[in-house]
Amino acid sequence: MTMFEFLIAPFTEFGFMQRALAGSLLLSLSCCPVGVFLMLRRMSLAGDAMAHAILPGAAAGFLLYGLELVPMTIGGLIAGLTVALSAGAVSRFTLQREDASMAAFYLISLAAGVLLVSLRGSSVDLMHVLFGSVLALDNSALTLIGSICVVTLILLTVFWRALVAECLDPLFLRSVSRLGAPVHFVFLGVVVLNLVGGFQALGTLLSVGLMMLPAAGARFWTSRVETMALLSVAIGMVSCAAGLLVSYHAALPSGPAIIFAAGAIYLFSVIFGTRGAIAARVRPSRHRTA
Amino acid sequence: MSDPCLTFNNLTLGYDRHAAVHHLEGVVDKGSLTAIYGANGSGKSTLLKGIVGLIKPMAGDCKRSPGTRIAYLPQLSEIDRAFPARVVDIVSLGLWPRLGLLGRQTAEDRKAVADALVAVGLAGFEKRPLDTLSGGQMQRALFARVLVQNADLILLDEPFNAIDARTVRDLLVIISRWHAEGRTVMAVLHDLELVRLHFPETLLLARAPVAWGQTKDVLTPANLEYSRHFDEAWHDDAPWCEGDDAHHGSIHGHEHGHGHGHDHHDGHAHRDSKHGSASAKAPQTEDA
Numbered sequence: 001m002t003m004f005e006f007l008i009a010p011f012t013e014f015g016f017m018q019r020a021l022a023g024s025l026l027l028s029l030s031c032c033p034v035g036v037f038l039m040l041r042r043m044s045l046a047g048d049a050m051a052h053a054i055l056p057g058a059a060a061g062f063l064l065y066g067l068e069l070v071p072m073t074i075g076g077l078i079a080g081l082t083v084a085l086s087a088g089a090v091s092r093f094t095l096q097r098e099d100a101s102m103a104a105f106y107l108i109s110l111a112a113g114v115l116l117v118s119l120r121g122s123s124v125d126l127m128h129v130l131f132g133s134v135l136a137l138d139n140s141a142l143t144l145i146g147s148i149c150v151v152t153l154i155l156l157t158v159f160w161r162a163l164v165a166e167c168l169d170p171l172f173l174r175s176v177s178r179l180g181a182p183v184h185f186v187f188l189g190v191v192v193l194n195l196v197g198g199f200q201a202l203g204t205l206l207s208v209g210l211m212m213l214p215a216a217g218a219r220f221w222t223s224r225v226e227t228m229a230l231l232s233v234a235i236g237m238v239s240c241a242a243g244l245l246v247s248y249h250a251a252l253p254s255g256p257a258i259i260f261a262a263g264a265i266y267l268f269s270v271i272f273g274t275r276g277a278i279a280a281r282v283r284p285s286r287h288r289t290a
Numbered sequence: 291m292s293d294p295c296l297t298f299n300n301l302t303l304g305y306d307r308h309a310a311v312h313h314l315e316g317v318v319d320k321g322s323l324t325a326i327y328g329a330n331g332s333g334k335s336t337l338l339k340g341i342v343g344l345i346k347p348m349a350g351d352c353k354r355s356p357g358t359r360i361a362y363l364p365q366l367s368e369i370d371r372a373f374p375a376r377v378v379d380i381v382s383l384g385l386w387p388r389l390g391l392l393g394r395q396t397a398e399d400r401k402a403v404a405d406a407l408v409a410v411g412l413a414g415f416e417k418r419p420l421d422t423l424s425g426g427q428m429q430r431a432l433f434a435r436v437l438v439q440n441a442d443l444i445l446l447d448e449p450f451n452a453i454d455a456r457t458v459r460d461l462l463v464i465i466s467r468w469h470a471e472g473r474t475v476m477a478v479l480h481d482l483e484l485v486r487l488h489f490p491e492t493l494l495l496a497r498a499p500v501a502w503g504q505t506k507d508v509l510t511p512a513n514l515e516y517s518r519h520f521d522e523a524w525h526d527d528a529p530w531c532e533g534d535d536a537h538h539g540s541i542h543g544h545e546h547g548h549g550h551g552h553d554h555h556d557g558h559a560h561r562d563s564k565h566g567s568a569s570a571k572a573p574q575t576e577d578a
Contacts, residue, residue: 040373162391165383168375171368175342175360176386176439223374223419 010248016136020244023137023145024258027210028236030149031194033156033229035215038191040167040225044212046087046098049106050188051195051208053083055113058199063116069141073196080192083109088188092181148197155190159183164225209259210236217266220273235265295320295358295443295474296341300350302531303333303340308524309348309531310336312498318476320355320442323469325485325505326478328495328517334478335365337495338445341476349531354443359387361441363432365448365478371421377431378416381406384438406437411460426453433461444468446477450484462488482509496520 011017038047057079061071083105090105091098137145156163162183165173173180191211198207214235218228243258250257271277296318303311311333318324326334339345341352342362354360361384369380381403385395407413410430415423423431429449436444446465450458466488468475476493479485485492485505492508494500496517501508 040370158392161386161389164375164379165386167370168373168380169367169369169383171344171364172362172383172435173386174344175362175364177390179391219374224376225374228374 006249007245010245017244017248019137019139019142020254021241023142024210024240024244025237026142026145026149027194027198028214028240029233030152031198031207031211032214032218032232032236034152034190034194035211035213036218036225036229036232037163037167037187039212039215039219043098044216046102047191047195047208047211049102050080050084050191051199052113053106053109054080054192054195054199056109056116057113059113059116063119069138069144073144076196076199077192079109079113080196081189084188084192085185088185092184145197148193152190152194155186159186163187203255206255206259209262210239213259213262213266214239217262217269217273220269220276223275236262239265293320293355294318295322295355297353297355298350299353301340301347301352302349303336303345304348305336305345307348308528310497311340311495312531313350314499316499316502318474320474321469321472322474322491323465323489324476324491324493325489326476326493326495327480327482327485327509328500329520331497332495332517332520333497334495335447338362338364338447338476338478341443341445358443359439359441360443360445361436361439362445363436363447363449365451367432369420369428371423371428373420375420376416377407377412377418377420377423378403380420380431381434381438384435384440387439387441402438402440403434406434407431409437409464410434411457426457429453430457430461433464437464441473443474444476446475448478448480450479450481458484482514485509 011021035047038044054076057075057077058072059075060079061068061073061075065071083102087098087102087105090096090101094101162173162177162179166180166183166187170180194211195207198210214232215228217235218232221231222228239262240258243261244254246252246261247254247257269276273279294317298314298316298318301311301314302309310331314337326337328334336345340347341354342360382395382399384406385393385399385403388399389395404413404416407415410433412427412430412434415427415431420428429452433449436446449461453461462484465475465477477489479489486509489505491503492505493502494508494513494517497520500517501510501513
């Protein structure tokens with residue numbers, strides 16, 4: 001098998017592979033920078049929680065309309081935003097920190113979701129909602145992911161400075177501007193939007209993987225936010241292509257294959273990154289006097 | 291003719307319905323340089339937070355003259371030192387009031403940042419990651435950010451904590467320059483010598499204002515003795531403070547007589563009377 005046959009042919013020969021690649025690349029472009037900010041705000045697990053929170057909305061859409069893109073997306077969006085905003089509001093306006101309020105609301109939401117799915121669906125349906133099917137992306141799903149990508153990139157560009165300030169020195173932002181709280185909620189909204197976009201392709205459980213793993217990996221190579229965001233997108237895109245190829249050649253489910261590829265890059269970065277484990281362990285051969 | 295930068299009108303600030311700054315009356319003149327002095331828990335930081343607007347008054351209010359730009363250096367910053375940022379990034383945050391969310395940095399802005407770093411002795415530190423800075427260097431970087439903010443009212447909360455003598459000297463030069471430029475500066479300090487040498491005015495706090503005015507009139511042995519012995523604890527059975535006449539003789543034993551019933555904003559006030567002439571009426575040292 002030539003290199004071309006192995007790497008390129010699957011994408012040129014099959015329409016579903018092209019759509020899967022296009023969808024997952026778009027998703028990388030929009031999810032990964034969001035993941036960088038989630039990580040820098042120490043909310044890596046909040047992304048995971050939010051992904052679970054989407055379930056009841058998607059399940060409600062599924063119950064009412066079957067396996068349809070639009071109702072499941074809208075349902076997921078509503079559920080996700082409700083949980084994100086409630087958790088954000090509790091942490092902003094009460095003493096409780098966001099980790100606790102987020103855990104509380106996502107658990108409520110997840111329980112509601114599982115109950116909803118069990119009302120009618122079989123476990124096969126649940127598997128579909130949880131693990132998605134990137135190989136079955138149709139044009140309307142691609143349009144949705146594309147729109148989410150555009151909206152995300154615009155919002156990130158507009159609010160970039162405020163996001164950085166809110167992560168770096170929230171007290172300072174509060175002393176010079178009233179944007180702190182709105183930016184936080186816009187950001188939570190963007191997270192939900194991307195998770196909803198991701199769950200079509202990867203399922204609710206794994207959509208957060210494409211968000212967090214490339215970001216977590218990129219952290220080991222650079223100490224600038226801008227570079228980190230770009231690098232995470234690159235890692236995400238490579239993971240998508242690699243995962244799809246593995247899935248194609250080895251007849252494995254595509255979603256987990258993509259996340260596994262991202263996980264492999266993450267592990268590589270942990271160990272070999274310029275700010276990774278080895279670099280931190282190795283004693284420099286010489287050092288400067290000042 | 292005094293030109294007020296800040297006007298406190300019976301300002302009471304606190305937490306959880308317990309007062310931390312009680313019935314503060316008075317005016318901070320434009321261009322004044324005021325030290326805020328007092329024991330732990332006397333309400334110094336709370337007052338600054340109230341001025342910035344980080345906590346809302348429980349009673350009364352604090353008016354800024356319109357258009358006043360504030361720069362605030364908190365006692366405990368919430369800076370995430372692990373965040374991938376460089377010194378120049380954090381100092382550039384000071385451009386926020388000018389640039390807002392979307393404004394682009396001009397060459398002039400970048401020069402302001404570079405000049406500020408030189409002024410605090412951090413030239414050459416532009417590209418240093420935050421997690422490699424010492425405590426004193428971090429404090430200087432935050433001073434540089436205040437410089438960049440180009441504010442009319444500068445609030446510094448214990449700016450010299452854990453700072454070496456040389457750095458304190460450098461930072462004091464900057465404070466005097468602000469004073470010379472006509473900016474209003476209020477700083478929470480714990481070093482009496484430093485206050486006496488460098489700060490013309492002092493506000494002595496012990497939950498309620500003990501004295502406020504010329505430093506030499508405020509930092510008298512009697513006033514200091516009183517401020518050291520105020521009751522720092524909160525009491526669940528402390529009486530409610532019921533309006534202007536009802537709070538005399540509350541169990542904290544603080545003196546409310548000053549300030550009330552006088553008009554402090556009548557324009558003709560000279561130094562000693564405009565702040566409510568607290569220094570003259572501070573209780574004598576009965577518990578000394």
